[in-house]
Amino acid sequence: MNIVVCVKQVPDTWAERKLKQGDATLDRESVDGLINELDEYAIEEALQIKEAHEGEVTVLTMGPQKASESIRKALSMGADKAVHLIDDALAGSDVLQTSYALAKVLENIGFDLIVLGAESTDARMGSMAAMLAERLSVPQLSLASKVEINGTAIKVNRQSEDGYWQVEAQLPAVISVVEKINEPRYPSFKGIMAAKKKPMQVMSCADAGIDTSLVGLANAATEVVDFTERPPRQAGTIVKDEGDGGNKAAEFLVTQKFI
């Protein structure tokens, strides 16, 4: 089975994330990048599927040179090869454009199953699975907390607010996974050393047949018109407890409509 995991390099969740003053895109230079956390669950699930059903795991990312760090992590966890879509024309692409670019690459490299994390921690659109499925005309099974594959049939437990739905489809398909699904492995010494020798294909827009007039910040369907920095935290109100602290706390909660 040919499994492709799409991963994204995101700014460290613990760092303060900011938009750049000039073009209102995310400032990726001033913070450390790392692999989107949910994508690690996607990689783990792909590896488990491969271990149970044989096949090959390809990791695909779109992003600047720095994104190769995320590829290296995926390869050292056990993915077999990688494709890195890298082109200045892609900078500032929104989710619609990214799905177009990734779909083009996926058409090129072929797939039986595409595995994604449910969302990225920076943009948090959570819509890539749906968009890729639409563009590639394959079924999507999103928010999976469990995946079962039997021949060409795929069955997942789709996480919902009050339980889960069982959804079934035929491969090829796109799935996205939630963090409940597994516990991602740590890269081992052997895995890290082996990753150095694994094939990594670098693709440009031209290689993938991507029309550059459809991608990039200037051609994006969405636009950040304006933004303001988060205001500094205000000092709170200090209530001195003179035996009525409980009441005062309750009054505060009432004014905030919590109770």
Add this chain to the structure above:
Amino acid sequence: MMPAPMISARSPEQEQFAGALHDMLGAGAGGATTTGAARQWAAGDRAPGLGLWRELAGLGVTALTVPPQWGGLGASPLDLVVCCEEIGHHALPGPVAESLAAVPLLLTALCTEHLGTEGRRDEELCAGWLTRLADGDLLATLAMPPRLPYAVDADAAGLVLLASADTIRLATPGTRHQSVDGSRRLYEARGGRVVAHGPAVTEAIRRALTVGALASAAQLLGAGRALLEASVRHATLRTQFGRPVGAFQAVKHRLADVAIGLEFARPLLDAAAVALAGSCPTAGRDVSAAKVACADAAHQAARAALQVHGAIGYTREHDLSLWLTKVRALLPAWGTQAEHRAIVLAAVGGTGLIGTGSP
């Protein structure tokens, strides 16, 4: 202008391996944190600590120094250093330098140099142990008097050796002694059957002492880093006179000194590992220099951490105590500062007033 970055001997892969170990030890295993496991270990419950060791074995830690023919990775001394530094950074309990460095080296020498007193039988025995060490199926420890008088965690180890002068014996745990670090359970090694004997054994024991000192130096550097990180965190959060205590020069400069000590110890540590990998004739001296520098830097970090934390640093309940006591215990282990300084002095042609420490 930014200062030029210090040239690092470590490869991106080694940095990545350190990162993976940091993530794993930071998250813990089987619901147990590493610090929690260290406390349990001290109390005599080794299950959570052994769980962490098994998880580490999965990442290849226990196979690092075992040669490939026995299922190991045959990794370099620098790989070992990177790994032991992260282990020290998280205060992992267990016989680290013993099981990961010194014992695999002795067993390998026994097999490849045919030192077994009973020939093939001992070689097969050692090969079996090496395979189990690599798999993470066996913890090993040893005593090498006079430099290493006690076998740490002999009660938890499946294999205990007593290596002294020109003889290696199988051993069993004897009388227990108290360490300042509760998670180091010290035992006298009661020697049994001789498995190797002869002049070549003396040489193997010397090398085992060297690699053990290197591993413990790395542990010390990692512990020093943890102490600095905890101190900086505390100095940023704790306020006095309306500002974080770290804003006061007395605190700020002290921690800067700690940072400098650790930064300057690391190149010595890495250089010693590189020298050992290349069987450089100065390797013994380099390891001694690294042990002195790392132990000094870690000790300075411990003293500063204790003061910066104020009274809370003295409490057992605070996790700081785990690193404070570990640094104090590792400082003289695998050779005291005086012994290692004497080795460096002798290597540069000087004659000191103190002896080399080895009879």
